[in-house]
């Protein structure tokens with residue numbers, strides 16, 4: 001199996017331009033709600049259709065799973081795509097949103113790219129090859145003290161039928177950390193850990209397409225990717241990503 005990472009970058013950047021064109025014309029696009037707090041726009045659908053056509057056209061041996069169009073028939077190797085992660089921010093004209101594209105081969109993430117068109121930041125990683133932002137190698141932060149750490153989270157779990165809504169955990173961690181952010185795109189949050197802008201990120205009740213690419217990028221930049229108990233692996237329902245040095249300090253607060 002071989003993929004061309006430079007060709008993939010061209011395709012994903014082109015998809016980003018499609019998203020950005022919609023973003024610049026926000027007043028004219030339709031925003032609908034799939035469920036309470038779950039928004040979708042014409043841009044989500046158009047970007048996913050473009051990526052599906054380009055990726056499956058180039059690599060017919062892989063399946064495709066996207067947030068908006070669902071899964072193709074059972075294939076153990078597939079593209080895992082979130083066309084716009086952070087749709088709510090996007091629909092308000094805020095800049096913090098991204099496109100997330102991962103390639104899963106037999107259950108292992110082989111490639112991941114997260115592109116934030118409004119910042120023109122392209123993050124990518126291939127398993128075992130390190131992580132890159134706009135062509136430069138990136139690494140997690142060297143922060144060793146949770147008290148000095150910048151952390152980030154999200155509240156996709158803030159739904160009435162879920163008992164653990166992250167608010168108590170957020171309060172515990174906010175009291176003992178130096179800075180807290182709630183930026184609204186889990187895929188891009190994971191890249192901030194990879195790029196040492198954030199020292200730890202956690203969120204609950206996400207889906208694989210939210211975190212598949214970002215988790216590989218973070219891991220390749222030196223991050224730990226675990227559940228809230230510290231078990232290694234990508235667990236979208238309970239994901240904790242740290243620079244490794246603050247992991248032992250944050251785990252008891254999870």
Ligand code: 2AM
Pocket residue numbers: 035036037038039067082084085086087088153154155156184185186187203205206207210
């Ligand atoms: P989205 O923009 O693709 O929907 C922000 O906290 C993260 O939660 C984003 O990855 C966002 O992805 C996701 N998200 C937003 N609403 C959600 C919902 N109702 N269920 C699950 N994830 C959600």
Ligand code: CA
Pocket residue numbers: 038039067087
């Ligand atoms: Ca969504």
Ligand code: CA
Pocket residue numbers: 082084085086209210
């Ligand atoms: Ca998402």
Ligand code: CA
Pocket residue numbers: 044067082083084085086087
């Ligand atoms: Ca999405």
